[in-house]
Amino acid sequence: IDVGAALRGEPGAIDTVAVEIRRACESVGFFYLAGHGVPQTVIDDAFAASREFHAMPIEQKRSLKINENNIGYMAVNESMQRHSTVHKATRPNFNESFFISHDRPADHPDVVAGTSLRGRNQWPGGHERMRAAMVTYFKTLEKLGERLLPVLSRALGMPADYFAQFFRNEAHINLRFLHYPPQEIDDDEQFGQGPHTDNSFITMLARTEVPGLAVRLPSGEWLAPPVIDGTFLVNLGNMMKRWSNDRFLSTPHAVLNESGTDRYSIAFFYSPN
Numbered sequence: 001i002d003v004g005a006a007l008r009g010e011p012g013a014i015d016t017v018a019v020e021i022r023r024a025c026e027s028v029g030f031f032y033l034a035g036h037g038v039p040q041t042v043i044d045d046a047f048a049a050s051r052e053f054h055a056m057p058i059e060q061k062r063s064l065k066i067n068e069n070n071i072g073y074m075a076v077n078e079s080m081q082r083h084s085t086v087h088k089a090t091r092p093n094f095n096e097s098f099f100i101s102h103d104r105p106a107d108h109p110d111v112v113a114g115t116s117l118r119g120r121n122q123w124p125g126g127h128e129r130m131r132a133a134m135v136t137y138f139k140t141l142e143k144l145g146e147r148l149l150p151v152l153s154r155a156l157g158m159p160a161d162y163f164a165q166f167f168r169n170e171a172h173i174n175l176r177f178l179h180y181p182p183q184e185i186d187d188d189e190q191f192g193q194g195p196h197t198d199n200s201f202i203t204m205l206a207r208t209e210v211p212g213l214a215v216r217l218p219s220g221e222w223l224a225p226p227v228i229d230g231t232f233l234v235n236l237g238n239m240m241k242r243w244s245n246d247r248f249l250s251t252p253h254a255v256l257n258e259s260g261t262d263r264y265s266i267a268f269f270y271s272p273n
Contacts, residue, residue, distance in 0.1 A: 004035025007147050018154035025155060025236055029249030030215055032231040033148075033204065038140055040230075043206055046137035049130040050177040050264055053098050060124055066099060069119035070174060073098050076181065095255070098177040102170055103135050110170075117172065137266070138175050141204055145171070145270040152202070156244055166272035173270055180212060180255060180263040195254040200237035200269040207233065210263040216252040239271055 001020045005013035024031035053061070058075070066072035074097045100121045104111050110118035123131050149167060150160035195216070207213065207227050214222045215235075225233060241250035255263075 001031050001033060002035040003033060003148070003151060004037070006151050007035065007037060014151055014154055014160060018151050021151060022155040025240075025244075025248040027249075028215075028217060029241075029251035030225070030233065030235045030253075032225075032228050033234045034228075034231045036144055036232060038144060038232075042137055042140050045133040046177075046206070046266055047208065047264055049133035049137075050098070050179065050266060052127065052130045053124070053177060054096060054179040054264075056124060056127075061096075061098075064098075064122040064124060067119070067122070069101070069117050071099050071101055071119055072122040095178050095180045097179070100134055100138060100175050100177075101173055103138070118170070134175070134177070138173070138268075141175070141268045141270075142171065142173060145173075145202070145204070145268075148202075156247070163272075169273050171270060171273050173268070176267040176269065178265045178267060180265075182260050182262065195252050197241075197250045197252055198235065198237035198269065199239060199271075201239045201243070201271040203235050203237055204268040204270065205233045205235070206266040206268075208264050210261060212255045212258070212263050213265075214254050214256065216254075218249070218251075222254075237269070237271070 001017065001024065003017050006017040021031065061073045062075065064073040066074045076094060076096045101118075102121075104118070104120050106120065108118075108120075109115075111120055146164070146167065149163040153160050153162040153164075156162075205213075209227055211224060211227075213233075214224050216222050235253065236248050236250050238250045240248050255265075
């Protein structure tokens with residue numbers, strides 16, 4: 001779905017695009033986002049930063065262990081899909097992840113107050129260029145999310161400014177840099193990421209050419225969506241499903257990396273404050 005005209009503010013474009021997004025959200029809960037205006041260099045730099053982080057020694061990564069604010073490093077085999085009704089996966093997810101959020105200073109009011117889920121990022125020393133690339137990607141997709149809100153509002157038949165009020169004063173955002181090492185092909189219980197639905201409002205996913213993602217269609221069939229250059233793959237989360245009274249779908253998906261090589265993706269989880 002090319003949203004370029006809507007983002008440029010062309011007359012009538014928001015409602016035209018909203019019809020396409022409504023159809024996708026009601027029928028499958030996933031769509032490819034084209035015309036988003038994010039420079040490819042910003043995406044490439046973010047993937048380079050992710051590779052730099054995941055190439056760090058494990059001891060250095062573990063020193064940034066994920067905390068109560070859901071910020072930091074999660075090692076391979078340290079996460080499970082909890083309360084999953086999609087598949088009874090019995091083993092932890094075979095990926096490692098680095099989570100960041102808003103890059104808040106030490107004197108940020110929420111940091112000072114110890115507000116839940118609104119803490120500071122954990123950064124490794126000596127990787128300033130990596131940090132800058134990750135923060136740039138975060139801020140760029142945050143702006144894209146804000147610009148998509150009118151389209152999503154209209155897709156639900158609401159006034160274009162309806163959703164914006166819930167995303168002011170720092171929307172709740174987690175940016176997850178994922179690395180899926182190669183895994184054994186004959187292991188039926190080992191997923192890179194077990195079948196699950198996201199809890200976000202929307203998720204914007206950037207992928208490399210290495211396959212592995214699978215989406216469960218409403219028919220029950222699992223589909224491997226190809227990588228389409230110049231797009232983000234967007235899916236709705238459980239918050240959007242609930243907010244739309246189940247009109248929009250939060251669709252199960254999973255990752256199985258049988259490529260024999262390393263796989264990287266970047267998930268931007270965008271939700272209200």
